[in-house]
Amino acid sequence: MTNCNHSQWQPSHDYRPLEQSSEKRTWAVVVLTGLTMIAEIVSGYLFNSMALLADGWHMASHMVAIGMSAVAYAFARRHVHDRRFAFGTWKIEVLAGFASALVLVMVALLMIGESLLRFWVPARIGFNEALWVAALGLVVNLLSAWLLRDQPHQHAHHDHDHDHDHDHDQNSGKDLNRHAAFIHVLTDALTSVAAIIALLGGKYFGWGWLDPLMGIVGAIIILMWARGLLRDTTKALLDREMDDPLVQQVRERLECVPDTELVDLHLWRVGRAQYSCIFSVVTHQPYSADHYKAQLAGFAKLVHVTAEVNRCGERAQVDY
Known part of the structure; x- marks a missing residue:
């Protein structure tokens, strides 16, 4: 090696x-x-x-x-x-x-x-x-x-794409x-x-x-x-964060990828405004886990992302 x-x-x-x-x-x-x-x-x-x-x-x-x-x-x-x-x-x-x-x-x-x-x-x-x-x-x-x-x-840094949700949380x-x-x-x-x-x-x-x-x-x-x-x-x-607006935004971003079905999504806070995310998708396309993680690159709050890609007839590809 x-x-x-x-x-x-x-x-x-x-x-x-x-x-x-x-x-x-x-x-x-x-x-x-x-x-x-x-x-x-x-x-x-x-x-x-x-x-x-x-x-x-x-x-x-x-x-x-x-x-x-x-x-x-x-x-x-x-x-x-x-x-x-x-x-x-x-x-x-x-x-x-x-x-x-x-x-x-x-x-x-x-x-x-x-x-x-x-x-x-x-x-x-x-x-x-x-x-x-x-x-x-x-x-x-x-x-x-x-x-x-x-x-x-302490409240000066927000994701530019999500400022409208600041009042929500x-x-x-x-x-x-x-x-x-x-x-x-x-x-x-x-x-x-x-x-x-x-x-x-x-x-x-x-x-x-x-x-x-x-x-x-x-x-x-x-x-x-x-x-x-x-x-x-x-x-x-208790990691009760699945009602956070960021969850829906991540879901929509991943489901925008053609021929992709999001089958599992977990998001929880690991810092004052930082989140960890694990998701699993199913697709017929040869997309890699990195491809899906790149779709979330614009979310500055996501500091730790794990992706699992499942294809019909193949073993899942997991990328940490």
């Missing part, structure tokens, strides 16, 4: 973006959240404020979830060349986003339980001290949200791990705003019932955000 450079035929399965800004920003948010959490818990004990203590421990749960997102980035980057991951390590980040969504659900349920309890057993609140710390928490959360916001380039290209951390800090900001409104109402109007009511409202909004995040992450984890 003649010498051949096999490396040129081996596809790369690293579908994660080269930039590491999301990882660095997430770690920065972990530090900010941790410092604010310590300040709120210490202030809660010093000023005998149950509101600050509750918000501090609530922020602690978010720090754990955001820290999990940061660890997922590091783990995925460390094992990016590990061949045991068949299609790269991108789904590690998605799994972290799914776990974060579950944490959000638990936090929301705890908030509802605590709020209902406070309707019957009101807690005495040090309004002035709590207002200052709640305002500090809001500033930190807004800064954290700014750090974790969508970057302009807004999550294509989205960093679900970073998005999970972003939702966590948004929920913290929401609870800080709710706490400030409730504290002002209690201080100036004596509306003690406003505090638990705002807690329930905030928890319901958190559950709505968590539901969307669970939907997006489970879709990627």
Whole structure:
């Protein structure tokens, strides 16, 4: 057998973006959240404020979830060349986003339980001290949200032939791990705003019932955000991508080849906006697998294509 450079035929399965800004920003948010959490818990004990203590421990749960997102980035980057991951390590980040969504659900349920309890057993609140710390928490959360916001380039690359489907699938290209951390800090900001409104109402109007009511409202909004995040992450984890517009576009492109019947097609996401595709066709013509793969060359999102060509009376030709 003649010498051949096999490396040129081996596809790369690293579908994660080269930039590491999301990882660095997430770690920065972990530090900010941790410092604010310590300040709120210490202030809660010093000023005998149950509101600050509750918000501090609530922020602690978010720090754990955001820290999990940061660890997922590091783990995925460390094992990016590990061949045991068949299609790269991108789904590690998605799994972290799914776990974060579950944490959000638990936090929301705890908030509802605590709020209902406070309707019957009101807690005495040090309004002035709590207002200052709640305002500090809001500033930190807004800064954290700014750090974790969508970057302009994250949605800048699309297939020119398929821009009209961008609105159909807004999550294509989205960093679900970073998005999970972003939702966590948004929920913290929401609870800080709710706490400030409730504290002002209690201080100036004596509306003690406003505090638990705002807690329930905030928890319901958190559950709505968590539901969307669970939907997006489970879709990627379970490879439920066959309703993606790209599937129909691939089908139409292959069936445009004369005397060709598409008998099997599988498409699933292996990166934020990258897909793997396996298809099988039947034809009477002497078309090669490369011929069919060339028909899909215009789909930039397809990064790993396997083709099987079946001819009547012949064995199938498979090309990876």
